[in-house]
Amino acid sequence: MEIRAALPSERDEVLDLLARWYDDREFFARYNHNDPKFRDALCLVARDAGALVSTVQIFDRKIRLDGTAVPMGGIGSVFTHENYRHKGVASALMRLALQTLEREGFEVSLLFAERLTFYNQFGWKEIDRKFGVLTEAAAMRADFGVEIDVFDINRDLAEVAAIHRDYSGSFNVCVIRDPEDWRANCSFAGNQPMHPGEGSEEYFVLARAGGTIRAYARAIRLYGVTMVMEYGYRSGAEAALFALLRHLSESAQELPSSFRLIGDHRRAARLRSGSGATAPTGGIVTHTAHDKHLEERMAAAGAPVIHHTDNNYMWRIVTPEKLAARLNATPEGATARAMTLFASDASLFWTSDRF
Numbered sequence: 001m002e003i004r005a006a007l008p009s010e011r012d013e014v015l016d017l018l019a020r021w022y023d024d025r026e027f028f029a030r031y032n033h034n035d036p037k038f039r040d041a042l043c044l045v046a047r048d049a050g051a052l053v054s055t056v057q058i059f060d061r062k063i064r065l066d067g068t069a070v071p072m073g074g075i076g077s078v079f080t081h082e083n084y085r086h087k088g089v090a091s092a093l094m095r096l097a098l099q100t101l102e103r104e105g106f107e108v109s110l111l112f113a114e115r116l117t118f119y120n121q122f123g124w125k126e127i128d129r130k131f132g133v134l135t136e137a138a139a140m141r142a143d144f145g146v147e148i149d150v151f152d153i154n155r156d157l158a159e160v161a162a163i164h165r166d167y168s169g170s171f172n173v174c175v176i177r178d179p180e181d182w183r184a185n186c187s188f189a190g191n192q193p194m195h196p197g198e199g200s201e202e203y204f205v206l207a208r209a210g211g212t213i214r215a216y217a218r219a220i221r222l223y224g225v226t227m228v229m230e231y232g233y234r235s236g237a238e239a240a241l242f243a244l245l246r247h248l249s250e251s252a253q254e255l256p257s258s259f260r261l262i263g264d265h266r267r268a269a270r271l272r273s274g275s276g277a278t279a280p281t282g283g284i285v286t287h288t289a290h291d292k293h294l295e296e297r298m299a300a301a302g303a304p305v306i307h308h309t310d311n312n313y314m315w316r317i318v319t320p321e322k323l324a325a326r327l328n329a330t331p332e333g334a335t336a337r338a339m340t341l342f343a344s345d346a347s348l349f350w351t352s353d354r355f
């Protein structure tokens, strides 16, 4: 069994292997083809008897911790061919992933997992995190004066990226995006396409007033509910964000929007394009715990937040010494500080930055 980084000539074969997982090759291809930070050195494979039988991928990101940018290697696309399971193949790749993370200069690592004990063996630790559930979004008091438009990357990216930098960038753990990262993120964030080749499923809306974007929200349909996987608002523009949330909830239920719409909103149908087995629901799942002020305003607007906790979020410190230099602490102090920040309700990791 060969355990090593993939060769450029193996890129298609890796996707063929991953296609066995969800029968959705395109979902994985979107990341590998569109991520400017994808490199073969970060795509680990096991080959046996002429075939690729297992893979683990490292996603190259930067997160903000105490005001500094820290290289973060996200672990994802962990998959072993059915015939090769329980033989230690993924474990061997996880050990290689650790060496690779260290060699390539990643200081911390994140992964999302259901099999927590599998990753515990390699040093990742699960951390509770809260999602915010808004059951009353369709009845929210909002700014009814805004116009709701659809994001156009060529026209709106600079303005939206500035809101992201000012709003999301003020929270620990948030992923830092340059314009290239933003373009890549727009091409792969979201859930799996309903049909191969459809690309990202997100419905990305903007609240405009007086010629400026006041707030934005990026929504997908996930397990039959509307998931707002990222949002941002200008200082004082909470009610513009509430307009977007109300509009998304109305869209998911096929209710007429309470707002003046501009642009092409056909993508709103994606919030309803489930299996048909689940009734349309107006509830919204998003991240709010980092922004206590916003949660208070939501309650006052008639949509109190209910928290839902999960622990699929797992972190590991890769190089305590390097992190120590960056955070101006001892290795133990830096490890403790970073783990505290990962676990803090006041930190933020958007679902749009998942891999």
Ligand SMILES: CC(C)(COP(=O)(O)OP(=O)(O)OC[C@H]1O[C@@H](n2cnc3c(N)ncnc32)[C@H](O)[C@@H]1OP(=O)(O)O)[C@@H](O)C(=O)NCCC(=O)NCCS
Pocket (backbone or CB within 6 Å): 021, 054, 078, 079, 080, 081, 084, 085, 086, 087, 088, 089, 090, 091, 092, 112, 113, 114, 115, 117, 118
């Ligand atoms: C999760 C997954 C990648 C594991 O791959 P794998 O190659 O079977 O992994 P390993 O063999 O290294 O480890 C699997 C288990 O077998 C055990 N094992 C390892 N070597 C073994 C051996 N020689 N004999 C018996 N068991 C063994 C491991 O201890 C591990 O136990 P655990 O599940 O209780 O932790 C594989 O099940 C898979 O592809 N699942 C579908 C995709 C998926 O869920 N990916 C992970 C998303 S978080």
